[in-house]
Amino acid sequence: MRLTTKGRYAVTAMLDLALHHDQGPTRLAGISDRQGISLSYLEQLFAQLRRQELVTSVRGPGGGYHLGRQPDTISVAEVIAAVNEDTDTTRCGGAGDCQEGEICLTHHLWMDLSDQVRAFLQSISLGDLVERQDIRRVSMQQAMRNKPMETTAEQIPASNL
């Protein structure tokens, strides 16, 4: 479990999706505007998220992304794992550097520590984050910054955003 800004980008984007979960598909362009992440970078991240079935996509006009499951069943750990794809920088990936029977202080210790961090992050869902007051407040301010009126996918088409 690596914790870097890449994972933060993914969690932020997924949180944006969760905040608009009851509305229609969410466009990457919208996430890009609201969260300040480049569109093409988002596309790359969402390719990975889609592979892990954390999101589903709708192509064409009015399309975008949906969460693959309910917000409270998607953990922060899953999202981070989806984009980090464990490059396993251990120097003993099974039977590497260490002599004799795969002995390696480093490996076991770190796997164990990061497993515990993972367990912790697994206990936090996107649903939990959406409930938080501070996040709701920031999300509302973000909505204000754009056009005061928002549109959904179903019936209102005149989206001149």
Added chain:
Amino acid sequence: MRLTTKGRYAVTAMLDLALHHDQGPTRLAGISDRQGISLSYLEQLFAQLRRQELVTSVRGPGGGYHLGRQPDTISVAEVIAAVNEDTDTTRCGGAGDCQEGEICLTHHLWMDLSDQVRAFLQSISLGDLVERQDIRRVSMQQAMRNKPMETTAEQIPASNL
């Protein structure tokens, strides 16, 4: 709180130090041999650890490094923080990208999450790790791999574990 292999190197090295805590100063060359980390890289890591007073050094022949404090008062979080030196890759370090009053969903969320991870890692000390059976066993095997006889600074030389 970033979790990468760099931090793992630092924790591993500090753990090696903790395992030899009752013996004399521990040489970096010894850590390099046992843990498979390049000597010069260790020197760089230890320069940072020393700056944070997590270790003290003894120069000259027979010299090496000591833990700066007792093993059970040094947390894993401290060690990682010492070498990662928070490069703050946030795009709104105070009042950056976000419009109006420093609003930023990303920043607050991530700081909060990583604070909780930090709190978790802060609850684990080097002393805790040293107590673990699996780590003691690996450490003993590492000692076997080198010369069967080790020497310490003070008096007890014949500790072939």
Added chain:
DNA sequence: TTAAACCTGAGTAATTTACTTGGTTATATA
């Protein structure tokens, strides 16, 4: 006095991150 250790700084290859450019494919609406 000399060797063992720490210390410093510069350089560097490999990797990752964060992004750009330039497309294609699918689909809703006019």
Added chain:
DNA sequence: TATATAACCAAGTAAATTACTCAGGTTTAA
């Protein structure tokens, strides 16, 4: 059917980070 819109895809790239190497120091104890 044309067109706009959005997801999808691939390749390249600049900047940063990681994990080193190298080449010299300085300090201190045997």
